[in-house]
Each structure stands twice: as C-alpha cells, then as structure tokens.
Amino acid sequence: MLQFIEKGTVTSTPGFKAAGIFCGIKKKKKDLALIYSEEPCTAAGTFTLNKVKAAPLLISRYIINEGKKIRAVLVNSGNANACTGDQGYNDALESQKLAAEKLNLKPDEILISSTGVIGKKLPMEKLKFGINKIVNHLSECGGIDAAEAILTTDTRIKSFAIKIKLGSGGITIGGICKGSGMIAPNMATMLGFITTDAIIETSLLQKLLSEAVGESFNKISVDGECSTNDMVIAMANGRSNIAILENTIDCQLFKDGLNTLCLEMAKSIVADGEGATKLVKISVKNAKSKLDADLVGKSIANSSLVKTAIYGQDANWGRILSAAGQSGADIIPEKVSIHFDKLPVLLPNYNLALDEESALKILMRPEFEINVDLGIGTEETTWWTCDLTEQYVKINSDYRT
Amino acid sequence: MLQFIEKGTVTSTPGFKAAGIFCGIKKKKKDLALIYSEEPCTAAGTFTLNKVKAAPLLISRYIINEGKKIRAVLVNSGNANACTGDQGYNDALESQKLAAEKLNLKPDEILISSTGVIGKKLPMEKLKFGINKIVNHLSECGGIDAAEAILTTDTRIKSFAIKIKLGSGGITIGGICKGSGMIAPNMATMLGFITTDAIIETSLLQKLLSEAVGESFNKISVDGECSTNDMVIAMANGRSNIAILENTIDCQLFKDGLNTLCLEMAKSIVADGEGATKLVKISVKNAKSKLDADLVGKSIANSSLVKTAIYGQDANWGRILSAAGQSGADIIPEKVSIHFDKLPVLLPNYNLALDEESALKILMRPEFEINVDLGIGTEETTWWTCDLTEQYVKINSDYRT
Numbered sequence: 001m002l003q004f005i006e007k008g009t010v011t012s013t014p015g016f017k018a019a020g021i022f023c024g025i026k027k028k029k030k031d032l033a034l035i036y037s038e039e040p041c042t043a044a045g046t047f048t049l050n051k052v053k054a055a056p057l058l059i060s061r062y063i064i065n066e067g068k069k070i071r072a073v074l075v076n077s078g079n080a081n082a083c084t085g086d087q088g089y090n091d092a093l094e095s096q097k098l099a100a101e102k103l104n105l106k107p108d109e110i111l112i113s114s115t116g117v118i119g120k121k122l123p124m125e126k127l128k129f130g131i132n133k134i135v136n137h138l139s140e141c142g143g144i145d146a147a148e149a150i151l152t153t154d155t156r157i158k159s160f161a162i163k164i165k166l167g168s169g170g171i172t173i174g175g176i177c178k179g180s181g182m183i184a185p186n187m188a189t190m191l192g193f194i195t196t197d198a199i200i201e202t203s204l205l206q207k208l209l210s211e212a213v214g215e216s217f218n219k220i221s222v223d224g225e226c227s228t229n230d231m232v233i234a235m236a237n238g239r240s241n242i243a244i245l246e247n248t249i250d251c252q253l254f255k256d257g258l259n260t261l262c263l264e265m266a267k268s269i270v271a272d273g274e275g276a277t278k279l280v281k282i283s284v285k286n287a288k289s290k291l292d293a294d295l296v297g298k299s300i301a302n303s304s305l306v307k308t309a310i311y312g313q314d315a316n317w318g319r320i321l322s323a324a325g326q327s328g329a330d331i332i333p334e335k336v337s338i339h340f341d342k343l344p345v346l347l348p349n350y351n352l353a354l355d356e357e358s359a360l361k362i363l364m365r366p367e368f369e370i371n372v373d374l375g376i377g378t379e380e381t382t383w384w385t386c387d388l389t390e391q392y393v394k395i396n397s398d399y400r401t
Numbered sequence: 402m403l404q405f406i407e408k409g410t411v412t413s414t415p416g417f418k419a420a421g422i423f424c425g426i427k428k429k430k431k432d433l434a435l436i437y438s439e440e441p442c443t444a445a446g447t448f449t450l451n452k453v454k455a456a457p458l459l460i461s462r463y464i465i466n467e468g469k470k471i472r473a474v475l476v477n478s479g480n481a482n483a484c485t486g487d488q489g490y491n492d493a494l495e496s497q498k499l500a501a502e503k504l505n506l507k508p509d510e511i512l513i514s515s516t517g518v519i520g521k522k523l524p525m526e527k528l529k530f531g532i533n534k535i536v537n538h539l540s541e542c543g544g545i546d547a548a549e550a551i552l553t554t555d556t557r558i559k560s561f562a563i564k565i566k567l568g569s570g571g572i573t574i575g576g577i578c579k580g581s582g583m584i585a586p587n588m589a590t591m592l593g594f595i596t597t598d599a600i601i602e603t604s605l606l607q608k609l610l611s612e613a614v615g616e617s618f619n620k621i622s623v624d625g626e627c628s629t630n631d632m633v634i635a636m637a638n639g640r641s642n643i644a645i646l647e648n649t650i651d652c653q654l655f656k657d658g659l660n661t662l663c664l665e666m667a668k669s670i671v672a673d674g675e676g677a678t679k680l681v682k683i684s685v686k687n688a689k690s691k692l693d694a695d696l697v698g699k700s701i702a703n704s705s706l707v708k709t710a711i712y713g714q715d716a717n718w719g720r721i722l723s724a725a726g727q728s729g730a731d732i733i734p735e736k737v738s739i740h741f742d743k744l745p746v747l748l749p750n751y752n753l754a755l756d757e758e759s760a761l762k763i764l765m766r767p768e769f770e771i772n773v774d775l776g777i778g779t780e781e782t783t784w785w786t787c788d789l790t791e792q793y794v795k796i797n798s799d800y801r802t
Contacts, residue, residue: 052726052734083719083734085751118719119753228723304705305797312798318484318519322629325453333453333484350486352520389798390791396706397713397790 001165002257004264005172008161009143010035012174013195015239019137020149023130025078025116025123030149032130033075035193036103036138040069041235043111044206046213048230054082055092056112057229063108064233067202071109073193073233074099074131075150077178081114081122082228091122098128102135115178115191115229116152147176150191153395154178158268164257166250171198171240173257177265179230190217192232192265197239198254204246208255209234216262220270220384221301232262270384271367275391278310281369281384288377292329296372297383299327307388315359317345324372335375341368348375402566403658405665409562410544411436411575414596416640420538421550424531426479426517426524431550433531434476436594437504437539441470442636444512445607447614449631455483456493457513458630464509465634468603472510474594474634475500475532476551478579482515482523483629492523499529503536516579516592516630517553548577551592554796555579559669565658567651572599572641574658578666580631591618593633593666598640599655605647609656610635617663621671621785622702633663671785672768676792679711682770682785689778693730697773698784700728708789716760718746725773736776742769749776 011018017036025031045064047057063070074095081088092112100107114122137145147159161174172195179190194209213232244254271279282300287293300306303323309316317338324331338346340362344353362368412419418437426432446465448458464471475496482489493513501508515523538546548560562575573596580591595610614633645655672680683701688694701707704724710717718739725732739747741763745754763769 050723050726051730051732052722080719083722083747083751085735088751118717118723119747119751228719228726304793308794308797311794314798316519318481318629321453321484322451322519325451325629329452331452334486346484346520350484350489350520388794390794392705393709393712393789393791393794396709397715 002260003163005161005163007144008174009147009159010174010176010193010195011140011143012161013172013197015039015197015237016174016195017138017140018142018146019134019139020142020145020147021130021134021137023133024126025076030145031076031078032134033146033149034134034138035073035146035195037071037235037237039237039239040071040109041237042200042202042205043070043233043235044202044209045231045233046210048228050228052083052228054080054114054229055084055088056081056114057231059092059096060111060113060231060233063111068108070111070235071105072099072103073111073113075113075191076127077150077152078116079114079120079122080116080118080229083119084121087121091124094124095122095127095131098131102131111233113191113229113231115150115189118228143174143176150176150178152178153274154272156272158265158272160261160264162257162261164253166242166253168242168250169240171196171242171254173261175261175265177269179269190230190269192217194232194234194261196234196236198236199238199241199243200236204244205234205236208258212258212262215259216266219297219382220266221298267384270386273386274395275389276386277366277389278387279367279384280310280386281382283369283371283380283382285371285373285380286377287374287379288330290379290381292377293379293381295327295329296324296331296374297381299323300370300372301383301385304388307385310363311387311389313360313363315340315345315354315356315363317354320370320372321346330376331374332376337373337375339371403661404564406562406564408545409575410548410560411577411594411596412541412544413562413575414573414598416440416598416638417575417596418539418541419543419547420535420540421543421546421548422531422535422538424534425527426477431546432477432479433535434547434550435535435539436474436547436596438472438636438638440638440640441472441510442638443601443603443606444471444634444636445603445610446632446634447611449629451629453484453629455481455515455630456485456489457482457515458632460493460497461512461514461632461634464512469509471512471636472506473500473504474512474514476514476592477528478551478553479517480515480521480523481517481519481630484520485522488522492525495525496523496528496532499532503532512634514592514630514632516551516590519629544575544577551577551579553579554675555673557673559666559673561662561665563658563662565654567643567654569643569651570641572597572643572655574662576662576666578670580670591631591670593618595633595635595662597635597637599637600639600642600644601637605645606635606637609659613659613663616660617667620698620783621667622699668785671787674787675796676790677787678767678790679788680768680785681711681787682783684770684772684781684783686772686774686781687778688775688780689731691780691782693778694780694782696728696730697725697732697775698782700724701771701773702784702786705789708786711764712788712790714761714764716741716746716755716757716764718755721771721773722747731777732775733777738774738776740772
C-alpha cells in the first residue's frame with residue numbers, strides 16, 4: 001500500500017532534519033540547503049555521465065563508492081563549482097570540512113553538491129557565513145526550505161513523500177529535487193535527494209536506486225542536455241527498525257515506493273521544464289528490442305520539431321514518425337501507428353485516422369500521451385517530455401548575465 | 402584556380418536549362434522547379450538516413466543506384482509526399498511519367514524530389530497543371546527561378562556557381578539548395594542540386610560527391626533533425642569535353658571545386674537557419690580520433706544551451722565544455738582550451754582567460770568561430786551551427802496551420 005503524504009518532503013521521514021537559507025551566492029533567493037540525519041545512514045547515489053564533472057560531485061561519488069555511512073548533505077545553488085580546477089576542488093573540501101566541524105561530524109560523513117553557473121569560483125566567504133548559520137536552522141519541518149534552496153531556474157519547489165505499509169509496519173520515503181533546463185537522459189542539471197527510515201544495506205539500496213533512476217530521471221527530456229553536476233542521492237537511517245531484504249515482499253513494496261517517488265519527482269522536473277507549458281508522456285510499444293523502444297522514445301522526447309509542434313497544439317504526426325525514423329532503431333514505417341491518448345491519428349500502412357478537431361481537444365490539455373506502436377515486437381518504454389517555447393530561449397539566452 | 406561566378410546557379414553550367422513556377426501547391430509562392438540537361442548526364446546522389454523515406458526519394462535513389470543516365474530533375478515544394486503510402490508512390494511515378502512525356506524522355510531519365518509538409522497527399526491536379534506549364538518556361542537563365550521554387554521556410558535563395566581553370570580549359574559547377582529547419586547531419590530537410598559540364602564517370606562522381614557532402618551538408622546543424630526527403634544530386638553533362646579522371650591534377654582541382662561549392666551551399670543553409678541570426682564555425686582540434694573530433698563538433702553544434710547562449714551573446718564557455726563532455730568522445734577536461742576566433746577564453750587546467758568585453762565584441766558579430774582544442778591528439782574537424790532564437794520556436798509551432 002502506497003500513499004503520498006500531503007506536503008511531503010525529506011523531513012517527512014522520521015530522524016531527518018533540514019534547512020534552507022540565503023547566504024548571498026544568489027542575489028536574493030535561498031541558496032544553501034542542508035539535510036541532516038540524527039543517525040548514520042547507508043547511502044547510494046547515481047551520477048552524471050558527462051566527462052566534465054564538478055568538484056563536489058567527484059567528492060560525493062568517492063564517498064558513496066567507498067560505501068561509507070553518511071550523516072548529511074550540503075547543497076548550494078547559484079554556483080556549480082564546475083570547471084574550477086584545483087581551486088574548486090579545495091573549495092569543495094573546505095566547505096565540507098567546515099560543515100563537519102559545525103555538525104561535529106567527520107568530513108567524509110557529509111556529501112556535498114552544487115548547482116548553478118559553470119566555471120565561476122565559489123564565493124567562499126559567503127558560503128562560510130552560510131554554513132555557520134544554516135546549522136542553527138536545522139529542523140524537522142525544514143524539508144520545504146531545503147527544497148527551495150536547491151532551485152535554480154525552477155519556478156516551483158519539487159518535494160514529495162510516500163508512506164509504505166509493510167507487513168511489519170510502515171516506512172517513509174521522502175524526496176526533493178531540482179532541475180528545469182539541461183534535462184536529458186543520464187542525469188541532467190538535476191539534483192535529487194531521497195531519505196528513508198528503512199534499514200537497508202548499501203548494495204541493495206544502490207541497486208534499487210539505480211533501477212528507479214533508470215526508469216524515471218533517465219527517461220525525461222527538456223532539452224537533451226546532460227550536465228556536469230547531476231546526482232541523485234538516497235540515504236537510509238534505519239529509524240523504522242524495519243529491514244528491507246532482497247527477494248522479499250517488503251523489498252518489492254519498498255521498490256514500488258521508491259520507483260513511484262522517483263517517477264513523480266522526475267515528472268515534476270519536466271512539467272517545470274524551462275518555459276514548458278505541457279507535460280507529455282511518450283509511450284513506445286511493440287518494439288523489436290528494449291534498446292529500440294528506448295531509442296525511439298528518446299528521439300521523440302528530444303526532437304525540437306516535435307516539441308515545438310506540441311507547443312503549437314499541432315497534430316503533426318509526421319514529425320513524430322520522422323523522429324522515430326531518425327532514432328537509429330529498427331522500424332518499418334508502414335507498421336507504425338500513433339495515438340494521442342486513445343485517439344487514433346495514424347494507423348498502419350499510412351492510414352490517416354486524424355480527426356483534427358478531436359486531436360486539438362487533446363493537444364490543448366496541459367498533460368497528454370503520445371502512443372507510438374511500432375508493431376514489430378513486444379518491447380516497450382515510457383519517456384516524458386515537455387514543449388519547446390519562446391520562453392525556453394529567453395531563459396537560456398540571458399541566464400548568466 | 403577556383404572562382405565564384407557572380408549570381409551563379411545551376412544554369413551557369415553550359416548545356417543546362419531550368420525553370421521555377423507557381424502551380425498552386427503553396428498559397429502564393431513558386432512551388433515547382435525543373436532542371437533540364439540538353440544531353441544525357443552521369444549522375445550521383447546522397448540520400449537521407451532516416452528510416453522513413455519519402456516516395457520520390459525512393460524512386461530517385463533507385464535510378465541513381467542503377468547508374469542510369471539522366472536528363473532532368475523535377476522538384477516540388479510545399480508538400481513532401483512523405484508518409485503517403487502506395488498512393489504517394491503512385492503519385493510520384495505519375496508526375497515523373499507526365500514530365501517525361503512533356504520532355505520527350507523516358508521516365509527513368511528524370512529524377513523527382515519533394516519537400517514540405519509530411520503526410521499529406523500531393524495535389525495531383527495542380528501538379529499536373531504545373532508540369533504541363535513548366536516545360537515551356539525552361540531557359541538558360543532559369544536557375545534562379547528554380548532556386549526560388551524549391552524553398553520552404555527559407556528566407557532567401559541559395560544559389561552558387563564556381564569556375565575551375567584546368568590545364569585543358571575551364572569547367573563550371575553550379576548548385577542550388579534549400580533547407581532551413583530540420584537541418585542536421587546526414588541530410589536534413591535539405592535538397593541540393595548540382596550541375597557540371599565535366600565528363601566524369603558515375604562511380605567517380607559518386608565518390609567525390611559523397612566526400613564533399615560528408616564535409617559540408619553533413620556537418621551543419623540547425624536543430625538536430627534529419628528528415629525524410631533529403632538528397633543532394635549531382636549531374637555531369639560532359640559539354641566541356643574535359644574528362645576528369647581519377648588520380649590526376651584535374652581531378653584534384655575538380656574535387657576542390659566541388660568541396661568549395663558544397664561547403665558554400667551548406668553554410669548558406671545554416672546562415673538562413675530558421676530564426677537564426679548568427680553563423681558559427683565550430684573548429685575542433687587535437688582530438689584523439691577523427692570520430693572523437695566529430696562527436697565533439699556535433700554535440701556543440703546541436704546543443705540547445707550553446708545555441709541559446711550564442712543568441713544571447715553570452716560567453717558561456719561552460720556550456721561549450723559541458724557539451725563536449727557529454728558527446729561520448731574521449732576528453733580530458735583539464736586539457737581543453739577554448740578560443741572565440743583568436744581570443745583565448747579557457748586555457749588548459751581551467752585557466753580562465755576570458756576578457757568579457759573582448760568576447761562580447763566577437764559574439765556580437767553575425768559570423769564567428771568557436772575553437773575547441775582537446776589537447777590529446779592530432780585529429781580535427783569543422784562544424785557549422787546557428788543560434789536558437791524565439792523565432793525558431795514561432796516558425797515551428799505554427800508551420801502546418
């Protein structure tokens with residue numbers, strides 16, 4: 001039994017505190033977040049595949065890969081501390097060390113993360129001031145403040161929690177995330193932080209997180225970009241006293257809960273895509289292979305022409321088919337059918353079923369589905385995309401200045 | 402010795418006639434073009450790699466692959482005759498047949514080509530009317546009209562010719578092309594038609610054309626899309642009486658001429674990219690392999706974030722480096738340096754050399770170069786891209802209506 005918690009967040013999970021404050025890295029908005037666990041946590045993480053990796057990401061990935069128990073995550077927005085060389089690395093270590101002193105922890109019990117402009121040095125004086133201050137703001141109600149402090153061009157906070165009823169009691173999984181541009185497969189300018197009170201071994205948590213991310217954060221596209229700082233972190237503090245063991249019903253329920261939470265987080269990122277006005281589900285069915293299904297879903301989700309047509313509420317199925325055709329997947333154009341929600345648009349052998357008026361009714365909705373049936377196999381996948389609007393261009397042509 | 406001919410076009414080449422007229426497929430503008438050779442031509446072609454291929458493209462590709470001599474190319478704009486099934490195939494054959502009757506040729510001496518909206522049946526009555534009419538308009542000055550009649554969302558005609566001085570006399574290569582959206586590697590919504598009066602075997606012409614296209618039309622990006630109709634055709638009528646034979650100096654000169662012409666044509670497409678205000682050369686140097694150089698060039702040229710930054714005249718080198726990092730190529734971020742024209746922006750080891758004022762002076766120009774030196778090998782490549790603007794979104798969100 002899964003249930004979303006109203007106004008759920010990382011601190012909906014017992015044993016976690018959080019805070020979000022303004023320390024001057026941005027001009028006005030909150031720019032420093034801290035998530036803190038009262039007990040040591042097993043932790044897992046997934047990280048960007050971009051060859052250019054930010055200093056804080058390298059440090060956090062090292063800690064995760066070593067299987068260390070962690071106690072806190074420190075996140076700043078407004079500055080990515082990426083492409084900043086040795087100085088950036090030292091700055092990241094220093095902020096980690098300072099947070100450790102303040103929290104009375106060892107530095108390697110703290111993960112660090114940054115998001116924002118690439119290539120600028122961290123304003124260390126401001127950050128130090130912020131770290132000194134934020135520790136005093138930690139609270140069991142601080143999740144929403146933290147969710148706000150990790151945002152960059154996002155227009156709203158992204159915060160969720162889910163309650164899972166197991167045979168032996170209940171556990172909670174909470175999550176906050178950010179990201180609205182540079183969103184593409186394989187971790188975009190996207191941060192996600194997940195807390196749970198389950199008892200779960202590092203290796204199992206890593207396995208379940210990787211799977212959940214693969215079917216959620218890695219299947220969304222705003223602009224096909226993949227950034228230097230992206231990570232999703234999960235922390236389990238064991239407070240519930242319920243152990244999740246592999247190949248049990250409880251594990252299946254936990255997995256369902258984690259998948260559901262990650263998908264909801266991922267969808268909230270696309271729905272808040274830079275300039276986006278529509279959230280569109282791309283369902284690809286009956287592909288020859290899993291890879292083919294994925295290539296087609298990704299190609300449609302990334303296509304500028306499909307995304308502008310969605311914005312224009314234009315039932316331009318030709319662009320959808322053309323995107324499938326250029327995906328590299330094995331397709332036979334004559335076998336393809338396309339539906340908007342359940343409305344047939346194109347049937348096999350280029351049988352045009354499009355009723356423009358009915359299509360427009362669907363395309364006018366803020367959320368709908370494009371179904372692409374390749375008709376030559378049994379594999380399927382689901383991607384999520386948004387429309388491409390003038391606003392996206394506006395946001396990204398004067399982001400830095 | 403190469404020399405561009407002023408107002409050069411396909412009919413700058415002796416022995417070719419052309420025409421461009423309005424027949425009602427579009428609302429107002431010219432929509433039917435015919436290029437005609439007084440003598441049989443050897444011919445070569447390159448075609449889209451999209452799995453969805455338009456009917457006329459399949460027919461023309463068949464003729465080219467059979468090595469047949471051709472006499473004419475019939476091109477309509479306003480309707481792509483793509484995704485139109487058997488009906489579309491029959492319509493294409495019928496228009497080819499009708500043109501053949503009017504020109505007193507065999508149908509397979511005529512190549513056909515279409516560009517425009519996908520998935521709509523050709524308006525055959527209008528097209529028949531047009532074919533009947535256009536034959537009477539053929540003229541030695543008709544190249545510019547033909548260049549106009551193949552356009553869709555283009556804002557200007559793209560027409561060039563080059564005179565090559567060889568030991569044994571002079572030959573001409575003329576070309577017209579179209580395409581301003583759906584432009585990406587591997588033949589986008591892009592048509593190109595090239596005429597020459599050299600004597601050249603089909604197989605050698607095909608080899609030289611494929612090479613020229615690989616370094617020009619396949620290295621440009623407007624929006625990363627690859628369409629169903631793209632082709633580049635070259636026709637050689639032999640009128641000059643000068644034979645181009647492999648491994649000769651004349652062949653090298655001809656090759657240089659063809660490459661130069663194709664690059665000029667390709668650049669004109671990017672410069673007229675939908676909504677584009679800037680033409681940007683992406684030079685990638687010192688890559689480990691040719692493939693790596695290409696992956697980096699393509700990734701930068703296709704990046705929405707780089708393209709919006711160019712539009713915003715924002716010296717956002719971080720996005721350039723991040724695009725290189727996500728390209729899949731082998732790169733070591735610390736070894737990378739970036740220049741705008743000759744202005745250093747980023748030097749190895751993240752040494753920031755950026756002088757914002759000098760950079761802005763370059764970024765304000767309508768044409769400049771981004772140099773990316775990977776510093777780990779000796780291979781290089783050049784790509785061409787344009788900026789991404791609100792106008793691109795406007796054009797493509799209401800293209801069909």
